[in-house]
Amino acid sequence: MTELAELPAAPGAARTQGRPRSSRAHEAILEAVLDLLEEGVTVEALSMEAIAARAGVGKATIYRRWAGKDELLLETLIKLKGPPTQPLGDSVRADLIRLLSVVGQKDERAVRVMPCLMPEVSRSPEAYRIWQEAITEPRREVMREVLRRGVATGELRADLDLEVTVTMLISPLLLHRMVRWNPRLDEVDDLPEQIVDVVLRGVTA
Amino acid sequence: MTELAELPAAPGAARTQGRPRSSRAHEAILEAVLDLLEEGVTVEALSMEAIAARAGVGKATIYRRWAGKDELLLETLIKLKGPPTQPLGDSVRADLIRLLSVVGQKDERAVRVMPCLMPEVSRSPEAYRIWQEAITEPRREVMREVLRRGVATGELRADLDLEVTVTMLISPLLLHRMVRWNPRLDEVDDLPEQIVDVVLRGVTA
Amino acid sequence: MTELAELPAAPGAARTQGRPRSSRAHEAILEAVLDLLEEGVTVEALSMEAIAARAGVGKATIYRRWAGKDELLLETLIKLKGPPTQPLGDSVRADLIRLLSVVGQKDERAVRVMPCLMPEVSRSPEAYRIWQEAITEPRREVMREVLRRGVATGELRADLDLEVTVTMLISPLLLHRMVRWNPRLDEVDDLPEQIVDVVLRGVTA
Amino acid sequence: MTELAELPAAPGAARTQGRPRSSRAHEAILEAVLDLLEEGVTVEALSMEAIAARAGVGKATIYRRWAGKDELLLETLIKLKGPPTQPLGDSVRADLIRLLSVVGQKDERAVRVMPCLMPEVSRSPEAYRIWQEAITEPRREVMREVLRRGVATGELRADLDLEVTVTMLISPLLLHRMVRWNPRLDEVDDLPEQIVDVVLRGVTA
DNA sequence: TGATAAGCGAGACGGTACGTCTGGTCTTGTA
DNA sequence: TACAAGACCAGACGTACCGTCTCGCTTATCA
Numbered sequence: 001m002t003e004l005a006e007l008p009a010a011p012g013a014a015r016t017q018g019r020p021r022s023s024r025a026h027e028a029i030l031e032a033v034l035d036l037l038e039e040g041v042t043v044e045a046l047s048m049e050a051i052a053a054r055a056g057v058g059k060a061t062i063y064r065r066w067a068g069k070d071e072l073l074l075e076t077l078i079k080l081k082g083p084p085t086q087p088l089g090d091s092v093r094a095d096l097i098r099l100l101s102v103v104g105q106k107d108e109r110a111v112r113v114m115p116c117l118m119p120e121v122s123r124s125p126e127a128y129r130i131w132q133e134a135i136t137e138p139r140r141e142v143m144r145e146v147l148r149r150g151v152a153t154g155e156l157r158a159d160l161d162l163e164v165t166v167t168m169l170i171s172p173l174l175l176h177r178m179v180r181w182n183p184r185l186d187e188v189d190d191l192p193e194q195i196v197d198v199v200l201r202g203v204t205a
Numbered sequence: 206m207t208e209l210a211e212l213p214a215a216p217g218a219a220r221t222q223g224r225p226r227s228s229r230a231h232e233a234i235l236e237a238v239l240d241l242l243e244e245g246v247t248v249e250a251l252s253m254e255a256i257a258a259r260a261g262v263g264k265a266t267i268y269r270r271w272a273g274k275d276e277l278l279l280e281t282l283i284k285l286k287g288p289p290t291q292p293l294g295d296s297v298r299a300d301l302i303r304l305l306s307v308v309g310q311k312d313e314r315a316v317r318v319m320p321c322l323m324p325e326v327s328r329s330p331e332a333y334r335i336w337q338e339a340i341t342e343p344r345r346e347v348m349r350e351v352l353r354r355g356v357a358t359g360e361l362r363a364d365l366d367l368e369v370t371v372t373m374l375i376s377p378l379l380l381h382r383m384v385r386w387n388p389r390l391d392e393v394d395d396l397p398e399q400i401v402d403v404v405l406r407g408v409t410a
Numbered sequence: 411m412t413e414l415a416e417l418p419a420a421p422g423a424a425r426t427q428g429r430p431r432s433s434r435a436h437e438a439i440l441e442a443v444l445d446l447l448e449e450g451v452t453v454e455a456l457s458m459e460a461i462a463a464r465a466g467v468g469k470a471t472i473y474r475r476w477a478g479k480d481e482l483l484l485e486t487l488i489k490l491k492g493p494p495t496q497p498l499g500d501s502v503r504a505d506l507i508r509l510l511s512v513v514g515q516k517d518e519r520a521v522r523v524m525p526c527l528m529p530e531v532s533r534s535p536e537a538y539r540i541w542q543e544a545i546t547e548p549r550r551e552v553m554r555e556v557l558r559r560g561v562a563t564g565e566l567r568a569d570l571d572l573e574v575t576v577t578m579l580i581s582p583l584l585l586h587r588m589v590r591w592n593p594r595l596d597e598v599d600d601l602p603e604q605i606v607d608v609v610l611r612g613v614t615a
Numbered sequence: 616m617t618e619l620a621e622l623p624a625a626p627g628a629a630r631t632q633g634r635p636r637s638s639r640a641h642e643a644i645l646e647a648v649l650d651l652l653e654e655g656v657t658v659e660a661l662s663m664e665a666i667a668a669r670a671g672v673g674k675a676t677i678y679r680r681w682a683g684k685d686e687l688l689l690e691t692l693i694k695l696k697g698p699p700t701q702p703l704g705d706s707v708r709a710d711l712i713r714l715l716s717v718v719g720q721k722d723e724r725a726v727r728v729m730p731c732l733m734p735e736v737s738r739s740p741e742a743y744r745i746w747q748e749a750i751t752e753p754r755r756e757v758m759r760e761v762l763r764r765g766v767a768t769g770e771l772r773a774d775l776d777l778e779v780t781v782t783m784l785i786s787p788l789l790l791h792r793m794v795r796w797n798p799r800l801d802e803v804d805d806l807p808e809q810i811v812d813v814v815l816r817g818v819t820a
Numbered sequence: 821t822g823a824t825a826a827g828c829g830a831g832a833c834g835g836t837a838c839g840t841c842t843g844g845t846c847t848t849g850t851a
Numbered sequence: 852t853a854c855a856a857g858a859c860c861a862g863a864c865g866t867a868c869c870g871t872c873t874c875g876c877t878t879a880t881c882a
Contacts, residue, residue, distance in 0.1 A: 526737075528734070531794055532730040532794050533657060538795070574810065576797065577797045577800060578810060581786035581790045582779075584786075585782075586782070590737075601779065604776065608814060609783075610817075611816065612812070612814060
């Protein structure tokens with residue numbers, strides 16, 4: 001997915017001449033961002049200058065790959081989140097609970113980065129596209145697949161709207177982990193179960 | 206709610222001597238922010254200098270009232286959103302649909318501002334507090350009240366968890382309006398109804 | 411002469427509103443340049459960043475006063491050179507020798523700065539104007555006055571061309587001190603006397 | 616004179632192995648500099664990248680031949696100026712006037728380049744050496760020869776100091792053409808004659 | 821009524837980071 | 852080995868804002 005964020009090297013050109021881009025530099029930059037986040041640097045306090053310095057890289061080397069801080073952070077987030085969790089193929093209920101349980105729980109840094117990308121994602125169509133393709137859509141698809149299985153077995157209603165259902169399942173968790181939208185949910189320790197149960201009962205055949 | 210964002214003028218002091226703060230300036234500043242947003246200025250492109258210039262006000266006059274751009278934007282958002290929509294007292298279902306239908310629909314500018322406050326809200330406890338008290342909590346409370354009515358009439362289960370239910374109702378709409386989390390929902394035109402129906406069926410007595 | 415290099419604060423405006431420019435900062439900047447030169451920093455290695463850092467001043471504070479490095483250096487040079495040496499009113503010959511003897515001899519730093527301003531002076535009409543008004547013209551005028559005295563006493567030809575004569579007197583010294591145009595003159599220890607004698611013999615009545 | 620500026624290919628080595636340096640590239644680089652100057656590009660706006668691009672040459676190919684921009688410009692200046700004007704062998708006076716008349720008059724670009732080399736020449740002993748050997752010294756020598764003829768014929772004083780005299784003759788013209796040191800000389804149209812006459816009268820036997 | 825205290829618009833202040841550019845070097849593939 | 856291309860590290864450039872600090876003024880309250 002890395003190349004999603006890459007700037008086109010030359011619109012319709014060969015891109016084979018000259019010294020090739022150093023993958024060493026590429027990795028070093030992403031590592032530098034992760035390191036700095038690890039050390040507790042606020043996302044908004046992350047400066048391109050600090051990243052370049054930490055990575056031992058010239059600033060131009062960063063701008064050659066990403067159009068700005070947001071694009072770089074976006075790719076960092078993608079790297080941070082990795083591929084979506086896979087269902088185990090147990091019951092539909094168990095799989096959904098499993099999928100919801102890991103929302104925003106794998107890496108603390110991802111939870112810090114995500115809200116900071118909301119401004120960019122809501123403004124730039126390009127950032128939105130990358131975010132969708134690399135982060136949200138793959139996770140929705142995994143969950144859709146589980147739901148489709150439920151429909152196939154007759155466990156779930158045949159006229160179920162997959163998109164609505166998926167969104168209803170994930171949104172509460174996402175909003176809670178990302179910005180703690182409803183602080184009273186802090187005390188609910190089986191939130192994924194509760195959500196899955198309500199939705200399943202609502203969409204059972 | 207406006208005064209939530211106000212800096213304490215002087216911790217334990219009289220605050221009556223000297224020239225009082227000009228409410229004219231106060232209004233002019235908020236108006237300036239709204240004007241600039243209206244004109245299509247990106248939230249992140251909004252600079253204190255531009256706001257001050259537009260309001261015909263010195264920068265210090267802004268900082269005397271708000272601690273920074275985020276606090277100012279937060280108050281702007283509060284002003285923009287106004288008091289929460291009230292239920293009409295019809296059926297529980299109709300009231301819930303009504304409440305969900307207005308999420309992020311009243312003023313286009315609010316939808317643009319909100320994602321930009323997520324970084325601040327997720328970082329600063331103070332901003333989080335204001336955001337909760339002035340924006341999210343009042344809206345949750347309105348919805349809780351409707352649900353309580355349903356419980357009282359026996360229409361809804363008695364052991365219903367209000368917080369979970371409220372969050373399940375609002376989150377999908379909020380996330381969709383704010384950052385269009387699932388673009389396929391664009392084509393669903395009765396989203397509030399569908400959500401309410403699934404949840405109600407899931408929590409019916 | 412300092413204000414020659416100043417940018418107009420506002421073309422035709424009052425320039426009395428707002429916080430006034432800090433003369434402390436102004437001095438600190440010029441001092442910083444001199445300090446750095448003193449420490450042996452090459453003129454072309456002088457960076458605005460280093461100057462700002464050394465002066466304890468923001469870069470904008472420099473750019474508010476000077477349009478660029480060259481203008482700043484020009485004013486530094488003016489400060490460095492100070493007012494022109496005055497003749498003692500002895501014989502015309504003695505006065506001219508005295509004036510020529512100090513060309514490029516007062517401060518070693520001025521001799522290092524001057525060649526570095528040649529590119530700017532030869533390109534920018536504004537820099538040229540300042541350089542002429544503040545540096546070269548005052549020195550020519552002092553020398554013209556001595557020559558006029560010689561004409562008045564009948565010692566020098568009445569049809570003497572002051573400009574040509576002044577230029578003939580100063581140019582060899584200037585070029586020698588500035589870029590050591592003819593290195594063999596290093597061994598001539600009475601260069602001012604020789605030049606004055608040749609020119610005086612050439613223009614005696 | 617070109618090879619003055621060349622870097623030693625390998626201190627005491629054969630320099631015959633491998634692909635020989637392309638004289639095509641060498642010429643193309645110098646031509647590129649001249650072209651860009653012709654087009655009005657400021658000397659300080661001349662970048663190595665622009666030169667390389669214009670010459671259709673890699674930057675390394677430039678650095679393989681010259682140590683930096685200044686050395687390249689210096690060689691360009693040498694090429695631009697060509698060999699010194701030769702005296703016609705007329706009278707000493709006529710020859711001197713002829714020599715002075717061409718100072719800075721042959722190619723407009725040379726006059727623009729020269730002031731820009733002053734910083735380098737005044738700082739780098741190596742640049743100074745090349746400048747002296749290839750530009751200033753040959754021109755002084757031509758003029759010395761004319762003066763020696765005058766001494767031989769008894770027209771000029773036998774104890775004449777050739778270096779002082781040569782410097783006195785050329786400096787005013789040089790400084791005027793290069794940086795217009797005294798703008799009032801713009802109106803003097805027989806400057807070479809006047810200078811020669813004053814100096815000759817001053818050094819006549 | 822006059823002193824005093826705080827607020828006002830304006831804009832300079834010390835900083836920090838931005839994104840761009842250039843310098844001089846290095847690394848490809850090709851000749 | 853040189854070449855064209857172009858990426859590399861480094862760091863200065865000039866700009867834009869940040870949040871604070873003077874200015875000279877205005878506008879209140881309190882003596």
